[in-house]
Amino acid sequence: MPRFAANLSMLYPELDFLDRFEAAAKDGFAAVEYLFPYAYEARELASRLAANGLKQVLFNGPPGDWERGERGLACLPGREAEFRDGILKAIDYAAALDCPRIHVMAGLVPEGVERETVQPTYLENLRWAAVEAAKAGRDVLIEPINTRDIPRFFLNRQDHAHELVEAVGALNVQVQMDLYHCQIVEGDVAMKIRKYLPTGRVGHFQIAGVPDRNEPDIGELNHPYLFEVIDEVSAQCGWQGWVGCEYRPRRGAVADGTSAGLGWLRGLPRAARG
Template sequence: MPRFAANLTLLYQEVPFLDRFREAASDGFRGVECLFPYDHPAQAVRARLDDAGLTQVLFNTPAGDWASGERGLAALPGREAQFRDGLERALDYADTLGCRQLHVMAGCPDASASLERCRAVYLDNLAYAAAQAAAHGITILIEPINPRDFPRYFLTRQDQAQAIRHEVGASHLKVQFDIYHCQIVEGDLAVKLRQHIANIGHVQVAGVPARHEPDTGEVNYPFLFRLLDELGYAGWVGCEYRPQGATREGLGWLKPWLRATR
């Protein structure tokens, strides 16, 4: 059965961030992820992980000025030095938290930017990141994201991500398969999972189209969870959705799967 990780940026917003670890553990989660942990000292986050008996599965490298709309730096020409500084900070956090995967966001290049130049910068930054991460025993992930949520995001399709992964040619570079984003952009979820499973490092879920609980909307998640088992997927499934109400009240979809893993 899949191993589910609570996304603590989106879930349990009823309590402050550092209190969300305890809440997730109380509901049966054994792993957690988040967008960014950097507002808190790494040791403080590690203490909450240890107290709750949780694994930090994933977080993002610094993505620039999030408040102003930046969504990553890796494909932005002229930001290479900032990208490398952020990667170094993320690796330090990952070492402290025992996190073995980092998501590198491509970003949303300016409409005037040359796509060829952006792609060349992206490839160089990913090769650098994968090499640096390998020395820490960490895998770098890239994630196609739908342009409805993030207009002009550089990476949007599974085949595009796999082609970039292949071109970089680093063993410590894999693709993060977010089912919500994939369904919005291209669909054909089961076929794409079968096609790319060997190079998928992490899976995320949310209902489509509103990004609520996975038992809402148009995606048949029980079928896909069984497919992941059939395909031998051994990674985590991140619950990166926006609860319709209080987080705990919306976890009915999860309880059968948690019972199956006990």
């Protein structure tokens, strides 16, 4: 069974962020991911990881002004210097947290601008980020995100993501395959796993129930079957990555709400949380 990482930006919402590390460890997770580390000192986050025996497996690069709706800078002409400063900051955090992967958020296509117009900026920024990340032994991930949750997001489809990875041509640039987003935009999820995982260009998975982004035992996707597909293909191609649990607990921000909703994980054969 795949290895599962707790997404601390979404799970355990009733707790202060720094207390979520302990909660995840108590529920048996051996790894965590989250959106951004930058509100905290790297040494504090590293201490929480060490104290709870957790691995950091993913976080995002700085997104620009998140509160004002920015969702990444990579595709935005004129923001290259800010993008580069953010990537260098992310690499420093990744080194301090021993995190192998940084998700570089693509950003929103500006109003009235065609996607093709900003793609050269995106590729140039991604190539630069790949070089800098490689110096530090880190991977750069790009993620297709559905346009219902984030309208005008630059990257929406698996085929486009893999075309861009091929265009960059760096071994440390990979795709973050979120099955929730994939189902909403494209469907045919199992066949896309079978198509793309053997390429060696899928660095990480994420999951959530569709359509409401709750636990993966709620909604239209058959996650136990998809986990079996990941297992089957991984055995053939040697993939050893993580599956991030990036969902909103259906019970909400109530005491033990996340833990009570983990029946989907405890019920899996040979369930592996790390």
